[in-house]
Amino acid sequence: MPDVFLDGRLLSVAEGTTVAAALALGADGCSRTSVSGQRRAPLCGMGICQECRVMIDGRRRLACQTLCRDGMYVDTRP
Amino acid sequence: MTEFADLLIIGAGPAGMAAALAAASSGTRIVLLDDNPNPGGQIWRDGPQAHLPVEARRMRERLRACPNVRCHANTRVIANAADKILLVENAEQGWLIAYDRLILCTGARELLLPFPGWTLPGVTGAGGLQALVKGGLPVRNERLVIAGSGPLLLASAATARHHGAQVLRIAEQASRAAVAGFAAQLPRWPGKLWQSFGLLDAHYRTDSHVLEALGRDKLEGVRLLQHGKTVELACDRLACGFGLIPNTQLGQALGCAVKNQALAVDAWQATTRRDHYAAGECTGFGGSELALVEGAIAGHAAVDDTVAAERLWPRRARWQGFARVLNKAFALDTRLKGLARGDTLVCRCEDVAYGELSSHTDWREAKLASRCGMGACQGRVCGAALEHLFGWTPPAPRPPFSPARVETLLSLDVKASG
Numbered sequence: 001m002p003d004v005f006l007d008g009r010l011l012s013v014a015e016g017t018t019v020a021a022a023l024a025l026g027a028d029g030c031s032r033t034s035v036s037g038q039r040r041a042p043l044c045g046m047g048i049c050q051e052c053r054v055m056i057d058g059r060r061r062l063a064c065q066t067l068c069r070d071g072m073y074v075d076t077r078p
Numbered sequence: 079m080t081e082f083a084d085l086l087i088i089g090a091g092p093a094g095m096a097a098a099l100a101a102a103s104s105g106t107r108i109v110l111l112d113d114n115p116n117p118g119g120q121i122w123r124d125g126p127q128a129h130l131p132v133e134a135r136r137m138r139e140r141l142r143a144c145p146n147v148r149c150h151a152n153t154r155v156i157a158n159a160a161d162k163i164l165l166v167e168n169a170e171q172g173w174l175i176a177y178d179r180l181i182l183c184t185g186a187r188e189l190l191l192p193f194p195g196w197t198l199p200g201v202t203g204a205g206g207l208q209a210l211v212k213g214g215l216p217v218r219n220e221r222l223v224i225a226g227s228g229p230l231l232l233a234s235a236a237t238a239r240h241h242g243a244q245v246l247r248i249a250e251q252a253s254r255a256a257v258a259g260f261a262a263q264l265p266r267w268p269g270k271l272w273q274s275f276g277l278l279d280a281h282y283r284t285d286s287h288v289l290e291a292l293g294r295d296k297l298e299g300v301r302l303l304q305h306g307k308t309v310e311l312a313c314d315r316l317a318c319g320f321g322l323i324p325n326t327q328l329g330q331a332l333g334c335a336v337k338n339q340a341l342a343v344d345a346w347q348a349t350t351r352r353d354h355y356a357a358g359e360c361t362g363f364g365g366s367e368l369a370l371v372e373g374a375i376a377g378h379a380a381v382d383d384t385v386a387a388e389r390l391w392p393r394r395a396r397w398q399g400f401a402r403v404l405n406k407a408f409a410l411d412t413r414l415k416g417l418a419r420g421d422t423l424v425c426r427c428e429d430v431a432y433g434e435l436s437s438h439t440d441w442r443e444a445k446l447a448s449r450c451g452m453g454a455c456q457g458r459v460c461g462a463a464l465e466h467l468f469g470w471t472p473p474a475p476r477p478p479f480s481p482a483r484v485e486t487l488l489s490l491d492v493k494a495s496g
Binding site: 013014015016017018020021022024025028029030034035036038039040041042043044045046047048049050051053059060061064065066067 | 113114115120124125126152169187188190197199200201202203205206207208209210213214215216295296325426427428429453454455458459481483
């Protein structure tokens with residue numbers, strides 16, 4: 001059971017859970033804020049649309065294609 | 079660092095896996111890349127809420143047992159660095175891969191068309207929802223509406239239901255006659271029968287499509303047009319996709335010709351560029367069985383085993399027949415071109431509204447005036463939507479093909495100077 005920090009809050013998820021799923025398990029499911037200030041959530045689920053991009057351990061990654069790892073820091077409001 | 083492959087395969091879905099397995103017995107050095115954490119593509123996506131079919135598991139095991147196949151997961155192609163050299167990137171590093179021959183198995187993506195409210199959290203693609211659920215997205219006790227077109231709506235509904243969601247409605251834009259005609263032909267392809275069950279699903283409606291996603295900060299409901307009547311349903315999620323479109327971008331960037339919005343291939347799955355092959359959904363949408371046989375043909379052909387490749391032609395022809403029936407039945411109605419309003423965002427990366435685009439005459443003009451398609455997805459979503467809505471052909475993509483780290487792009491310089 002990996003533990004991740006989602007916007008500073010600790011969350012335990014099942015092995016193999018994507019960061020995109022963790023966003024909904026631990027918070028409101030949103031991944032980023034758009035250029036005009038709207039909150040957005042994963043859309044295509046398969047690495048195309050880039051809506052699910054989040055900061056993971058300081059690097060921009062796609063939440064839908066990244067599996068949760070123990071000790072990972074995920075930020076949706078960098 | 080430069081890695082060398084006799085045969086490089088881009089995409090480890092059914093086509094890419096079949097290609098690798100077909101080519102592996104020749105002993106050739108194969109590298110198989112995929113941007114997902116596991117092989118399997120979309121249809122065989124693994125995860126805490128996924129159930130892999132036996133065939134998928136068996137193929138994965140066989141691949142693992144091949145000493146001459148190296149798989150790189152979570153790896154994307156960033157640029158073509160030089161002739162037959164690609165720059166790739168994973169979570170840790172960027173590097174170059176030089177190859178003799180290449181098979182593109184880049185799959186398909188959902189056609190996502192803009193409609194009012196489609197940017198609200200809670201709205202996903204139809205296949206998108208299925209992929210997210212397999213990855214662990216909780217949907218238990220959520221109220222779902224699934225809309226758009228094609229058999230994927232039913233597959234997505236089945237996955238969501240299996241994980242405790244309440245599917246209120248499946249809205250298929252195609253007519254009842256078209257869907258019934260499709261279902262009537264299914265016995266010609268045993269194993270595909272499950273797709274006809276939609277007609278027996280109490281929540282399935284033909285001649286129905288989404289009008290608007292409702293809500294302020296997140297999705298609260300959906301307005302549908304059902305057999306000409308407006309219906310509103312309160313729901314927690316809307317999964318909406320209008321069928322699949324081939325991912326041709328990388329093939330185009332490598333100089334492979336496109337025909338009918340798919341990578342053009344001959345009987346050997348060879349593209350118009352020498353030593354470059356393509357298989358699966360990037361050559362046209364047709365389902366996993368067609369992808370598997372195309373992948374195997376490409377794999378055999380890429381190691382010059384033309385006898386083994388040719389032996390598979392009849393099976394390919396059979397599944398191409400299925401693809402034709404499928405694509406005809408779920409052809410999109412023109413009224414779907416009128417869903418967006420002036421203030422509906424079309425480009426979700428740069429937040430460009432329909433009203434800012436509709437007065438332009440082509441993609442280039444619209445892009446220069448509005449920044450449409452210049453964001454992180456590089457027009458993969460809005461470019462396909464505008465091609466459908468206005469007939470604008472998106473330009474061939476330029477590297478970097480997806481957002482990349484500066485350290486990775488520096489590998490290009492090292493190559494150039496070294």
